[in-house]
Amino acid sequence: MLVGSFLNVVILRVPARLHWQWARDSRELLELPATEEPEPPGIVLKRSHCPKCGNQLAAWENVPVFSYLLLRGKCRACKTPISIQYPLVEALTGALFAAVVWRFGVSYEALAGLLFTGILVAAAGIDWRTTLLPDDLTLPLLWLGLLLSSVTLFVSPTQAIWGAAVGYLSLWSVYWAFKLLTGKEGMGFGDFKLLAALGAWCGLGSLLSIILLSSLAGAVIGSAALLLQGRDRATPIPFGPYLAVAGWIQFMWGGDVFDLVGKLIFAR
Incomplete structure (x- = not known):
């Protein structure tokens, strides 16, 4: 489930980084002036945060599945609903990993x-x-x-x-x-x-x-x-x-x- 938590980061951040890189490369190819658009968060270094209010998550808020249940599916700071994707991917990854080890x-x-x-x-x-x-x-x-x-x-x-x-x-x-x-x-x-x-x-x-x-x-x-x-x-x-x-x-x-x-x- 910890790996699933990381995979959530990959799922959410990789597309944003790809679009940013494609736009940057296109501007360079067309010799257009650069924009001030900030680079999206990296996959590893940037800490997890609420996409709505930007509140950085404490360690206890990052425990797979259980944190979602403790927070009742809402951000602790701004009360914005947390996507069900997070616990689903964490639980799914845990189950699939268990099946792989059981199989092999x-x-x-x-x-x-x-x-x-x-x-x-x-x-x-x-x-x-x-x-x-x-x-x-x-x-x-x-x-x-x-x-x-x-x-x-x-x-x-x-x-x-x-x-x-x-x-x-x-x-x-x-x-x-x-x-x-x-x-x-x-x-x-x-x-x-x-x-x-x-x-x-x-x-x-x-x-x-x-x-x-x-x-x-x-x-x-x-x-x-x-x-x-x-x-x-x-x-x-x-x-x-x-x-x-x-x-x-x-x-x-x-x-x-x-x-x-x-x-x-x-x-x-």
């Missing part, structure tokens, strides 16, 4: 699995909030999966390399086919990179299962979310969170989950 025991596989899980939580959270999948998360996840395949921690180098290549090219092909047919962009390039990273960790044979499960989850959950929010079907739906969920399930249990689903569907 105390091992190098578990350590790698914790890194894999933490990056997926951060990437999914950012994409859910902003429809962005930062290269700062997807590319290290991809390279880490490829490097771990060199010692065949989860899959062989052949499986990892082909999984990454086919994972990227499959969604890249769908993107361009959809754009040529409709003139619209159906997904972002970050989705290609995330599926490539999942292919590197889980292998070539996992891609079909990941795509099918993520598409099913996206269709059901995404449509329900649009309905509850009163939005039309033209509203962009982030695909990264569903890829992350499907990839994590595939990483943890592989074909066992899909074998079970198949037996339930085709059981007589």
Whole structure:
């Protein structure tokens, strides 16, 4: 849950820093004068504070989940409601980390699995909030999966390399086919990179299962979310969170989950 608290910081601060950097780089490229816009808070050095009143949090206000309950979901200083995202991400990360250690025991596989899980939580959270999948998360996840395949921690180098290549090219092909047919962009390039990273960790044979499960989850959950929010079907739906969920399930249990689903569907 402590890691989940840090991931909340990543989810909230990384997009703001990206937008600030893009604006700064664009001004330099176009030779426009610099603005006085302050640099957003860093990921590590800046202490946690209330985004409304700026009150810096005391140590007891930073205890995952429990502080939210003690404060009754409101800032101690200005009484502004605290987003439910904070305890949800903390509790989710704690539960997922516990599942990884239960699955792999105390091992190098578990350590790698914790890194894999933490990056997926951060990437999914950012994409859910902003429809962005930062290269700062997807590319290290991809390279880490490829490097771990060199010692065949989860899959062989052949499986990892082909999984990454086919994972990227499959969604890249769908993107361009959809754009040529409709003139619209159906997904972002970050989705290609995330599926490539999942292919590197889980292998070539996992891609079909990941795509099918993520598409099913996206269709059901995404449509329900649009309905509850009163939005039309033209509203962009982030695909990264569903890829992350499907990839994590595939990483943890592989074909066992899909074998079970198949037996339930085709059981007589």
